[in-house]
Amino acid sequence: MATKSNGDIVVATNRQAHRDYEIIDTWEAGIMLKGSEVKSLREAKVQLRDAYARFTGRELFLIGLHIAGYSSASAQGGHELERSRKLLLHQHELEEMKARVDQEHLTLVPLSLYFKGGRAKLELGMGKGRKHYDKRQAIAKRDSDMDAKRAMAARRREE
Numbered sequence: 001m002a003t004k005s006n007g008d009i010v011v012a013t014n015r016q017a018h019r020d021y022e023i024i025d026t027w028e029a030g031i032m033l034k035g036s037e038v039k040s041l042r043e044a045k046v047q048l049r050d051a052y053a054r055f056t057g058r059e060l061f062l063i064g065l066h067i068a069g070y071s072s073a074s075a076q077g078g079h080e081l082e083r084s085r086k087l088l089l090h091q092h093e094l095e096e097m098k099a100r101v102d103q104e105h106l107t108l109v110p111l112s113l114y115f116k117g118g119r120a121k122l123e124l125g126m127g128k129g130r131k132h133y134d135k136r137q138a139i140a141k142r143d144s145d146m147d148a149k150r151a152m153a154a155r156r157r158e159e
Contacts (some may be wrong), residue, residue, distance in 0.1 A: 030088030
């Protein structure tokens with residue numbers, strides 16, 4: 001498992017989110033989990049790829065997050081693999097997010113799932129979907145940036 005620069009233990013990342021969406025803003029949210037789900041997260045048995053967040057009333061839920069069953073759990077003590085999980089944010093944050101999502105037609109996409117101080121946290125990105133040609137432009141820009149970095153590094157080595 002990877003660690004962030006501040007010591008958080010990263011369990012999973014959604015790498016496709018940065019390609020498919022133009023991320024405008026990010027939020028850190030707690031997530032309500034059952035015991036066997038936390039144990040599965042510690043084993044990094046989770047997929048963020050098809051997950052998204054949606055408002056239901058005044059609450060925010062994460063839909064489509066797949067957490068595999070805990071390997072040492074009994075059959076009857078497990079959890080549902082893909083259930084809606086409530087995200088924990090302050091009320092003023094929820095109100096701000098809901099207003100922006102409704103006004104600007106944005107999407108809430110999970111970017112990463114990690115442990116911070118022993119608690120599971122979700123980095124939630126607010127973004128706008130990219131069209132197919134936008135994705136190609138983003139990939140081309142990333143490739144040209146990498147080429148420029150390589151050229152500068154090679155130049156420094158020559159000196």
